[in-house]
Amino acid sequence: MKTTIAWLCLLLGCAHPAPTQPVPAPTATPATSGAVFVGCGYLYVGNAGHKPFSALLRADDARQVPGNDNLLALDGVVLEVQLTTAAEIGVPTARGLELLRAHQKWEADYTSKTNAWPELHATVTPLDYGVPGLTGSMWGYDVPGKMEVLGQRVDRIAYVTGAIDDAVFVLSIPLRPGDDVKRPAQKAGQIMRSVKLLERPIDVQALSAEVKRTPPPWRDCR
Numbered sequence: 001m002k003t004t005i006a007w008l009c010l011l012l013g014c015a016h017p018a019p020t021q022p023v024p025a026p027t028a029t030p031a032t033s034g035a036v037f038v039g040c041g042y043l044y045v046g047n048a049g050h051k052p053f054s055a056l057l058r059a060d061d062a063r064q065v066p067g068n069d070n071l072l073a074l075d076g077v078v079l080e081v082q083l084t085t086a087a088e089i090g091v092p093t094a095r096g097l098e099l100l101r102a103h104q105k106w107e108a109d110y111t112s113k114t115n116a117w118p119e120l121h122a123t124v125t126p127l128d129y130g131v132p133g134l135t136g137s138m139w140g141y142d143v144p145g146k147m148e149v150l151g152q153r154v155d156r157i158a159y160v161t162g163a164i165d166d167a168v169f170v171l172s173i174p175l176r177p178g179d180d181v182k183r184p185a186q187k188a189g190q191i192m193r194s195v196k197l198l199e200r201p202i203d204v205q206a207l208s209a210e211v212k213r214t215p216p217p218w219r220d221c222r
Contacts, residue, residue, distance in 0.1 A: 031201035033083050035069060036208045037062065040221035042072060047201040048083050049167025051133065054202065056194040056220050057081070059187075077187045082170040092166070099163045100124055100137040103170070107159070108141065117144045127160075129192045135163040136192055138185075153177055160188035162195060169195070 031047040041058040057074055065071035070081045086094045089106040101124050108120040120141045127136035140158035147154045154174045158181065162169040171191060173184045211218055 032204055034204045035064070035072065035081060036204060036211060037064075038211050038218040038221060039216045040218065041074065043207070043218075043220060044081055045202045045204050045207065046083050046164070046167060046169060047204075049085050049165050051165040051167070052198040052201040053164050053167075053169070054196050054198060055169065055191050057191050058194070058221075074187055077184045078174065079184065079188065080170075080172045082172065084168050084170070086166040086168075089168075095166065096135040096163050097124070097126055097137065099166070099168060100135060100161050103161060103168045104137075104139050104159070107170075115145065120144070127189075127192075129162070129189065129195070131193060131195050133164060133197045134192065134195050137161050137163075158184065160185075160192060162192050164195070164197065 031045075031052070033045055033047045035042040035044045035057065038056075040060075041056060041062045042064075044055045044057055046053045046055070057072060059074035061073070061075050063073045065073065065078070068080075072079060072081065084103065086092050086099055086102070089103055091099065091102040094102050104122055104124050108122060112118065112120045122139040122141045124137045124139045127138055129136045138158070138160050140156055143155050143157065153176060155177050156175040158173045158175060160171045160173070169192075171188045173188065175181060175184070
């Protein structure tokens with residue numbers, strides 16, 4: 001949530017071994033996660049958890065916010081894409097709705113402590129997106145302090161989250177007073193319904209290179 005608040009203020013404004021020694025086997029580098037522009041939006045690749053996945057952040061007008069590649073404006077809806085794991089939030093064996101509830105508490109506690117806010121309370125509402133292997137939920141909280149962006153106040157942060165094995169796929173959305181939540185909710189739901197579980201991780205850099213050399217439209221955009 002620290003990055004979300006930072007965004008709000010930003011946006012709306014080797015030596016060789018000796019011959020007698022065996023050469024150690026190279027250490028595999030874990031695949032990174034990230035969003036790649038594919039023409040009809042961004043394809044987000046999640047490689048942090050036990051089960052890699054992708055999600056299509058489809059939009060006619062899709063942009064990354066300068067300074068943070070995970071902050072995206074999709075057809076006027078601004079959201080931050082995050083990915084964490086059960087181990088990172090201290091509940092390594094949690095899965096499904098239990099994991100999403102643990103993430104909500106972890107996220108809310110971190111946010112309140114970081115911003116010296118009162119304790120944040122929220123109820124996790126389960127959501128079914130009809131995607132095998134994905135458990136969905138929604139929650140949010142009213143901002144208990146002053147938050148202004150270019151003279152406009154943000155008074156609520158909404159979260160749409162998905163548990164994929166031990167990973168939590170997070171979409172966080174800032175809302176101003178009077179904002180209609182229907183549009184961002186529809187966009188977040190569209191993204192969650194596009195989640196595909198993968199047999200193996202996707203190399204983000206290799207994917208980006210492939211997209212650049214492949215004539216449009218990208219296969220997932222058809």
